Amino acid sequence: MELKSKAPSGPIEKRWEKYRFELKLVNPANKRKFTVLVVGSGLAGASASASLAELGYNVRCFCFQDSPRRAHSIAAQGGINAAKNYQNDGDSVYRLFYDTVKGGDFRARESNVHRLAEISVNIIDQCVAQGVPFAREYGGLLANRSFGGTQVSRTFYARGQTGQQLLLGAYQALARQIGLGKVKMFPRTEMLDLLVVDGRARGLVTRDLLTGKLDAHVGDAVVLATGGYGNLYYLSTNAKGCNVTAIWRAYRRGAAMGNPCFTQIHPTCIPVSGEHQSKLTLMSESLRNDGRIWVPLKKGDARLPKDIPENERDYYLERRYPAFGNLVPRDVASRAAKAVCDEGRGVGPGGLGVYLDFADAIKRLGEPAIREKYGNLFEMYEKITDENGYQRPMRIYPAIHYAMGGLWVDYNLMTTIPGLYCLGEANFSDHGANRLGASALMQGLADGYFILPYTIGDYLATEKLPPVDENHPAMKALQAEVAERTKKLLAVRGKRTVDSFHRELGKIMWEDCGMSRNEKGLTHALKRIPELRDEYHRNVSVLGGSEELNQSLEKAGRVADFLEFGELLCLDALERRESCGGHYREEAVTPEGEAARDDANFCHVSGWEYAGPGKKPVLNKEPLTFEYVKLTERKYK
Amino acid sequence: MNVTLRVWRQKNAYDPGRFVVYPVADVSPDMSFLEMLDVLNEGLIGKGEEPIAFDHDCREGICGTCGLVIDGIPHGPRGATTTCQLHMRAFEDRAQITIEPWRAAAFPVVRDLVVDRSAFDRIISVGGFISAPTGSAPDGNALPVPKTASDLAMDAAQCIGCGACVAACPNASAMLFVAAKVSHLGLLPQGQPERRERVRKMVARMDAEGFGKCTNTLECEAACPKTISVEFIARMNRDYLVASLLERPEGKGAGGTG
Numbered sequence: 001m002e003l004k005s006k007a008p009s010g011p012i013e014k015r016w017e018k019y020r021f022e023l024k025l026v027n028p029a030n031k032r033k034f035t036v037l038v039v040g041s042g043l044a045g046a047s048a049s050a051s052l053a054e055l056g057y058n059v060r061c062f063c064f065q066d067s068p069r070r071a072h073s074i075a076a077q078g079g080i081n082a083a084k085n086y087q088n089d090g091d092s093v094y095r096l097f098y099d100t101v102k103g104g105d106f107r108a109r110e111s112n113v114h115r116l117a118e119i120s121v122n123i124i125d126q127c128v129a130q131g132v133p134f135a136r137e138y139g140g141l142l143a144n145r146s147f148g149g150t151q152v153s154r155t156f157y158a159r160g161q162t163g164q165q166l167l168l169g170a171y172q173a174l175a176r177q178i179g180l181g182k183v184k185m186f187p188r189t190e191m192l193d194l195l196v197v198d199g200r201a202r203g204l205v206t207r208d209l210l211t212g213k214l215d216a217h218v219g220d221a222v223v224l225a226t227g228g229y230g231n232l233y234y235l236s237t238n239a240k241g242c243n244v245t246a247i248w249r250a251y252r253r254g255a256a257m258g259n260p261c262f263t264q265i266h267p268t269c270i271p272v273s274g275e276h277q278s279k280l281t282l283m284s285e286s287l288r289n290d291g292r293i294w295v296p297l298k299k300g301d302a303r304l305p306k307d308i309p310e311n312e313r314d315y316y317l318e319r320r321y322p323a324f325g326n327l328v329p330r331d332v333a334s335r336a337a338k339a340v341c342d343e344g345r346g347v348g349p350g351g352l353g354v355y356l357d358f359a360d361a362i363k364r365l366g367e368p369a370i371r372e373k374y375g376n377l378f379e380m381y382e383k384i385t386d387e388n389g390y391q392r393p394m395r396i397y398p399a400i401h402y403a404m405g406g407l408w409v410d411y412n413l414m415t416t417i418p419g420l421y422c423l424g425e426a427n428f429s430d431h432g433a434n435r436l437g438a439s440a441l442m443q444g445l446a447d448g449y450f451i452l453p454y455t456i457g458d459y460l461a462t463e464k465l466p467p468v469d470e471n472h473p474a475m476k477a478l479q480a481e482v483a484e485r486t487k488k489l490l491a492v493r494g495k496r497t498v499d500s501f502h503r504e505l506g507k508i509m510w511e512d513c514g515m516s517r518n519e520k521g522l523t524h525a526l527k528r529i530p531e532l533r534d535e536y537h538r539n540v541s542v543l544g545g546s547e548e549l550n551q552s553l554e555k556a557g558r559v560a561d562f563l564e565f566g567e568l569l570c571l572d573a574l575e576r577r578e579s580c581g582g583h584y585r586e587e588a589v590t591p592e593g594e595a596a597r598d599d600a601n602f603c604h605v606s607g608w609e610y611a612g613p614g615k616k617p618v619l620n621k622e623p624l625t626f627e628y629v630k631l632t633e634r635k636y637k
Numbered sequence: 638m639n640v641t642l643r644v645w646r647q648k649n650a651y652d653p654g655r656f657v658v659y660p661v662a663d664v665s666p667d668m669s670f671l672e673m674l675d676v677l678n679e680g681l682i683g684k685g686e687e688p689i690a691f692d693h694d695c696r697e698g699i700c701g702t703c704g705l706v707i708d709g710i711p712h713g714p715r716g717a718t719t720t721c722q723l724h725m726r727a728f729e730d731r732a733q734i735t736i737e738p739w740r741a742a743a744f745p746v747v748r749d750l751v752v753d754r755s756a757f758d759r760i761i762s763v764g765g766f767i768s769a770p771t772g773s774a775p776d777g778n779a780l781p782v783p784k785t786a787s788d789l790a791m792d793a794a795q796c797i798g799c800g801a802c803v804a805a806c807p808n809a810s811a812m813l814f815v816a817a818k819v820s821h822l823g824l825l826p827q828g829q830p831e832r833r834e835r836v837r838k839m840v841a842r843m844d845a846e847g848f849g850k851c852t853n854t855l856e857c858e859a860a861c862p863k864t865i866s867v868e869f870i871a872r873m874n875r876d877y878l879v880a881s882l883l884e885r886p887e888g889k890g891a892g893g894t895g
Binding site for chain 1: 649665667668669671672673675676679682683685686687688690692693694695696697698699700701702715717718722724726747748751753754755757758761762763764765766767768769770771772773774775776777778780781782783784787788790791794795797798821822825827828
């Protein structure tokens, strides 16, 4: 398979404008003849569904949650970047582009990233018009803050609930179209497979989670906006329902998987408290603007933080990275935390934690100012840990948070299956090997509001699509295949619960393919995962039936797919023998111990192609070229 | 710690349902309430019994999916907390805890502790938005919004749509949910053009969905995990009154045939 990016050439600031002009348009009267199936209702899915419906297309939108408003975008806290330069601090579209390419450690397409930076300004306008209550200054104008990895204030926010407010904006736009009858919404509905006819994506098989019914949906194009796969690690900051099933099924039908090993570890999460832990909670890294991160200088120092004098504390980020200090990018901050904990200087239960201290900020600005900025985060911290973050430093530790990898897409956001698009976190996209803070919301909304609505029109206007209906033989066969898979899971009646397998898989992933990776660990994981998968299909216990609400069965299907996907992720990590962004290979470091990229051998996107059951997937490469941002070592000293 | 649970079990919407008692041993005070239920469910599956169905997703108090009535209180004894953010340290050792689903005619039980809250989505889809099609927006700073208005709008906009207000209300009224959305949008200059129509339509839909009337018991505010104030209900009532008094036929459209 050839990975043709279709990225335009020419002056970078003109590429998207020129490309957009060259895209074919669908006549307004013809748009209502097309049906688009959108899976997922988060920022990308809801904004795409609403925008497509506004244009006149018929849309069917699916989500597994009980309401589209509950998609996991809602949990994003910190903010959304935009190159508005409202603060007059030297920001520009070009600077946002530059920061994102560099922050992504040069593993993203320049054309895509520049387009994202251009669109960032429209997103803010759009959200304000929808009534998103962004933070404002006393004069009534929009407020900004700075965010990890950048030196300008370009982040727009709504207290610590920016994702919630942006999602509700998109959800309300979607709800309006549902009310108008242009979008048919299918909540509590999970996509279980993709219908490909004559090489084109034409439909879905979904399961109604209330009745268990397997339904057939056909359309002219399919859009996957199904989020990230962090739950592969069992413990992550993702919602419990987040899963890889939609994009994994698409992969098995021929869509290439891009850079699956690029996972992001978030530095400011609340540490694990015990074996019962079901998920990890993130606190916005905006906390790093005012909080100072430190550990005791001495190993195993059991004193209370307030009893440790200033000269016996190690503010290790400020020490190692004087220019960026506590605001270094996420991957750098996470690895530094792991390093001090590995030295035995971690704090809290099990020594897996570092302090995030607000004492100086409270002294400087007063507690009310800190409360206004971060009040909800301090409350959240107190609820979970029973500790008051104003009075003693918070304890934080890194956790799996975001997937930069995902389905490979071209400049049109189309996968290698014609007619199948992938948006938001689900695609491999614009963040390269590391995503900067406050850029996920930007990308999800850029894809859904301002990119897909144009590019999908070009496909629909130029392709001659033969009619396909629900009774197409290929659809019948697909439904039977999905029913068989479900039946098999229910028939095992083994001894172990789905969760116990998921926990074990997560442990393998975290230990062998987590914050730092090496050949030995990855080889071990590649041996263990297939063994665990075999046991799963012999020994899992899924009770109840398929024709009712059955939450164990839902989980069982998702974990079955994680057990396949985990192997591909480890294979990708093994194959990429360089350190870049969130992917840190212990064999590839500079003499100072920083990550060492290998541009001579790995300046490409890895697009994995399914080769059939039990066969090693085929690695295809899309070379990356950098005409504007020079390939340099990412330095934050 | 050890606790005894009385849990509402109901096979489906047609099953009358009943309480079933489950002892849970070795509970850590640091567990969340839902993690305690996870442990119970793992044990049930091990014994070949079907686990208890309950809704949950983000487990960080923001998605609004979870919601259990715990000892008669939606989201349990701790104020300003969703069920997923409630920890076992809020209970005494050897406590007996009763767990029920939301109870309201407009939220039918689906199974065990899972209810159908799609009525909320239908209320939003008739007017809980500002019509701003993609691409039509002016610059974000073209229209300054006073900080006080914006902050108050944000207080209302924090609603997570969990439905605890309905579950807490003796009349199963959805006034706080609807008022929060009406106020969020009505407080902002962008929300003015549709302000009257919005409140009329949303209230009509709320009534049609079978939610009860508001009799100012204020239980909704007490149960709200985001502490949304009942003052927004007063604000909505004012808007609704004005909208009803000023209801008049729409003007002719500005479009031509040209």
